[in-house]
Amino acid sequence: MSKIAITPLGTISPYPKGNMNCPGFLFEYNSKKIILDCGNGITRLLNFPKDLKDLSVIITHYHKDHFSDLGALQYASHVYHNLGLLDKKVKIYLPQNDFSSNKTSIISNNDSYSDYYDINDLYSFTVDDLNISFEDNNSHTIESYMVKIQNKDFKIVYTSDVGTTNFSKLVDFCKDADLIICESSFLQKHNANIKTHMTAYDAGILASKSNAKKLLLTHFWPEEEKRLYLEEAKQNFENVEVAEEGKKLILRR
Numbered sequence: 369m370s371k372i373a374i375t376p377l378g379t380i381s382p383y384p385k386g387n388m389n390c391p392g393f394l395f396e397y398n399s400k401k402i403i404l405d406c407g408n409g410i411t412r413l414l415n416f417p418k419d420l421k422d423l424s425v426i427i428t429h430y431h432k433d434h435f436s437d438l439g440a441l442q443y444a445s446h447v448y449h450n451l452g453l454l455d456k457k458v459k460i461y462l463p464q465n466d467f468s469s470n471k472t473s474i475i476s477n478n479d480s481y482s483d484y485y486d487i488n489d490l491y492s493f494t495v496d497d498l499n500i501s502f503e504d505n506n507s508h509t510i511e512s513y514m515v516k517i518q519n520k521d522f523k524i525v526y527t528s529d530v531g532t533t534n535f536s537k538l539v540d541f542c543k544d545a546d547l548i549i550c551e552s553s554f555l556q557k558h559n560a561n562i563k564t565h566m567t568a569y570d571a572g573i574l575a576s577k578s579n580a581k582k583l584l585l586t587h588f589w590p591e592e593e594k595r596l597y598l599e600e601a602k603q604n605f606e607n608v609e610v611a612e613e614g615k616k617l618i619l620r621r
């Protein structure tokens with residue numbers, strides 16, 4: 369039986385509040401780990417140095433709420449390596465194109481024990497039999513990669529920050545997914561008319577149109593109640609949950 373565990377490390381944006389952090393998810397598969405985004409505060413939910421071993425970190429885009437804890441993680445890898453407790457570098461995957469020198473500042477950090485790789489639409493890598501691939505939907509405010517994690521048993525999509533202007537492309541990317549971890553920055557009542565993020569209502573439509581099995585909502589406004597997002601998505605899709613920090617989800621096949 370194949371099993372993958374997914375732990376939300378951060379579910380709100382753009383600032384951490386109480387026991388909630390900015391975006392981050394930990395995937396555990398066999399003894400391997402993948403962290404999707406490294407938002408403010410997520411490192412407090414990691415177990416050091418254990419979680420640094422066999423770790424790949426994916427940063428989906430250069431908005432600070434998605435990578436602000438990367439410096440802390442890099443420094444932890446540096447220190448634990450110097451202490452003789454970490455003998456393999458952390459692999460850090462970064463969007464190919466730099467914005468405001470964010471990438472330069474990340475990869476020039478000398479207090480880090482890490483290797484760096486460029487993400488683009490054509491790039492993919494493997495962790496055991498998992499294939500990890502990327503697509504920029506070109507609907508967020510900057511280059512922002514959706515992530516697909518797939519093997520013969522599972523297909524999981526993390527949308528990261530995505531907008532609604534290329535919705536059919538988004539549906540294609542999520543087609544028949546076992547799980548979509550979808551941003552829902554807004555509720556309909558916000559009436560923001562912002563096309564560079566999703567509402568929980570949109571996330572429900574996405575899950576329904578793409579024939580997904582399950583929807584996990586994330587990327588909430590810190591001052592809103594999560595149950596409101598749940599209620600809104602449920603108008604369009606039944607099997608939906610809201611991500612909670614530390615609440616592990618296990619997929620089995």
Ligand SMILES: [Zn+2]
Binds near residue numbers: 429431508529
């Ligand atoms: Zn963003």
